[in-house]
Amino acid sequence: MDFKSEFYKIQEAVESLKDSENKEIIKSLLLLIDNLNDKVEGIQVNVETIQENVEFLDNDISEIQEDLFEEVSIEDLEDIEDDFKEVTCTKCNKPIFIESSALESGISIPCPFCGENIN
Ligand SMILES: [Zn+2]
Structure with a gap:
């Protein structure tokens, strides 16, 4: 499910609502959900960056280990x-x-x- 397209669909549906009181509540809820989604996306980017860094570190350590064990048989x-x-x-x-x-x-x-x- 693509979050953004689903979100816009709901937003459109809300806009066509007749009941103005409920409409305002749902609109503020949607805004809240959108903000949460931005935060989740930010966290996902951070996690990916951390994963990449861990991979680099892991490779570095493997190379160091290889060098160490190569030199002393x-x-x-x-x-x-x-x-x-x-x-x-x-x-x-x-x-x-x-x-x-x-x-x-x-x-x-x-x-x-x-x-x-x-x-
Ligand atoms: Zn002694």
């Missing part, structure tokens, strides 16, 4: 894991991840928690 993660060794601080007993190459070179690394040197 499972193999990359395994490589990173291999590069680090978990050691326990002899003084505070906290686990610390140290680069394998640093451990192999024999240099002492200070514990980030207590400052004790770890070899």
Whole structure:
């Protein structure tokens, strides 16, 4: 149903009414309905705009996700894991991840928690 054409049809019918008191009431009701319709149309436009924006955001997020997962593969993660060794601080007993190459070179690394040197 097309609102505007239906509305004009009713408006015409009201104009041809004989009873002037009822005619005025119905005319003000029609005006009210017309105003409400304008508001609904305004809301519809806003909803469409919001939907479009959500779609854009969704696409942006998907692209970001793709980029993130593309750059760090499972193999990359395994490589990173291999590069680090978990050691326990002899003084505070906290686990610390140290680069394998640093451990192999024999240099002492200070514990980030207590400052004790770890070899
Ligand atoms: Zn420590």
